[in-house]
Amino acid sequence: MNQPKITLVELPPTSFGRLNRERVKDIYTQFSLPARANPLLHAILLQNGYEDVESIDSNLNGNQSKLTYNNLERILKSDYLLLSAITRTVPQTRELAELYKKANPKGKVIVGGSHVTFLPEEALEWADVVVRHEGDKTLPELMASLENKSSAEGVKGVSHKINNQIIHEQNRELLTEEELSSLPLPFYYPNQKGNGVVITSRGCPYKCNFCSVSPFYGEKYRRRDNDSTIKELRLKNQKMVFFADDNFAAKKQNTIELLQRMMDEGLNKQNYSSQMSINAAFHGREIDEKFIKLYKKIGGFGVCLGIESMNPDTLKSFNKASTVERNGEAVKAFRKFGIWVHGMMIIGADSDTSESLEETLKWCKENLDSVQFFAPIPLPGTDFTEEMKQQGRILTNEYHLYDGFHVIVQPKNFSSYELQMKIIEMHKKFYSLRPIKNIINSFYPWYKLGIHTYAKKIIHDIENEPQTKNHIEMLRKIDK
Numbered sequence: 001m002n003q004p005k006i007t008l009v010e011l012p013p014t015s016f017g018r019l020n021r022e023r024v025k026d027i028y029t030q031f032s033l034p035a036r037a038n039p040l041l042h043a044i045l046l047q048n049g050y051e052d053v054e055s056i057d058s059n060l061n062g063n064q065s066k067l068t069y070n071n072l073e074r075i076l077k078s079d080y081l082l083l084s085a086i087t088r089t090v091p092q093t094r095e096l097a098e099l100y101k102k103a104n105p106k107g108k109v110i111v112g113g114s115h116v117t118f119l120p121e122e123a124l125e126w127a128d129v130v131v132r133h134e135g136d137k138t139l140p141e142l143m144a145s146l147e148n149k150s151s152a153e154g155v156k157g158v159s160h161k162i163n164n165q166i167i168h169e170q171n172r173e174l175l176t177e178e179e180l181s182s183l184p185l186p187f188y189y190p191n192q193k194g195n196g197v198v199i200t201s202r203g204c205p206y207k208c209n210f211c212s213v214s215p216f217y218g219e220k221y222r223r224r225d226n227d228s229t230i231k232e233l234r235l236k237n238q239k240m241v242f243f244a245d246d247n248f249a250a251k252k253q254n255t256i257e258l259l260q261r262m263m264d265e266g267l268n269k270q271n272y273s274s275q276m277s278i279n280a281a282f283h284g285r286e287i288d289e290k291f292i293k294l295y296k297k298i299g300g301f302g303v304c305l306g307i308e309s310m311n312p313d314t315l316k317s318f319n320k321a322s323t324v325e326r327n328g329e330a331v332k333a334f335r336k337f338g339i340w341v342h343g344m345m346i347i348g349a350d351s352d353t354s355e356s357l358e359e360t361l362k363w364c365k366e367n368l369d370s371v372q373f374f375a376p377i378p379l380p381g382t383d384f385t386e387e388m389k390q391q392g393r394i395l396t397n398e399y400h401l402y403d404g405f406h407v408i409v410q411p412k413n414f415s416s417y418e419l420q421m422k423i424i425e426m427h428k429k430f431y432s433l434r435p436i437k438n439i440i441n442s443f444y445p446w447y448k449l450g451i452h453t454y455a456k457k458i459i460h461d462i463e464n465e466p467q468t469k470n471h472i473e474m475l476r477k478i479d480k
Contacts, residue, residue: 004080005080038082047184048140111129111130138158156171259297259298274304305341305342308345311352312324314356328367349376394408395416428456
């Protein structure tokens, strides 16, 4: 058969969400992590016999991460354009899809990701097919159906149109752990930067009301077997490997067995970091020193912890499965054994006040190595978003601002402008080099000095982004 030309693209965040504009300068864009979905989908297509497949990672195209002429030529001549987007990259993704359809009306646009999963009708304004939830099994079936029948009808897990009527096909069952373990290893080009990423699991057993992970991946946490993870780890030759699971140690015994195998097989020569729940630091009610020591021993450099708040009322309102006391104990335990702790905090919940935020900042400066202060984000698919919609508190649908830095939800105890400036101020105060003893007394003083110096530049760049200035001015007007 004739081989269709298939191109996969995931675009970076850009100024005002415009196609091929300047890449925004925030913490995410400063680290060259690969696209989360496309390397695996690329490998699945190859496994299913498709040969003319190309993934476009514009992070390879210099500092601005813009699509090149050759990239655009490939895209516009493709039979299928496969797009993956998060909420903040939906606008430029739509713009690329519309450019493609104008140049190639017979081509098919297929889009996936959490945003379009929960808003398929919106996505079908510019895409031919929406892949809902996991696409690993859906994509090859969809491709076969489009090639053989020129239709997505009957393919589980997709939404599409027939005679301008939107059809939501039956939901597809989520992959079992056995199916997850048998997936091919992600495909990376030899020169692809930042491919030191490994994902061992999908989902999260907790149900924080602001998080879209459980609604997207289902409430059952699923984990690859250790054989498949070890096989992938053997291919990584980067100095730093990031376990990009939403919750790396939710099945803790399996994770312990993985770490022990890494030790036994000499995979402890690199530095590793991961995202974990606070609860990973505990065995029952006691700190699990054995686990933390093992993590450190295999090269565990850092952990990213979703602490969210040191206000007990805020934790309850978010449905967090932790307490202020456990947050503090876990952070101290990781740092006791020389593990860098990056805290992720949400600022501006309904129970937050100026006084509670000052206490939060003070605690963060005394206990964390690095931090991000997020405004609440109304991500599609979450209970929090539905609640904010019902209360009429979502200030804008400008998706390019849905990055956690910009205030999108009207706060209860602050004006929206006050909260926006508070977030900027808290970042600046945390990354101040004073008192210098907080730097000198850390496990990694020179590294911490570098990170804090660099973070100050990132905060300055974000604050002075044209889109941020524009948003701050909008908030001023709203509050008048």
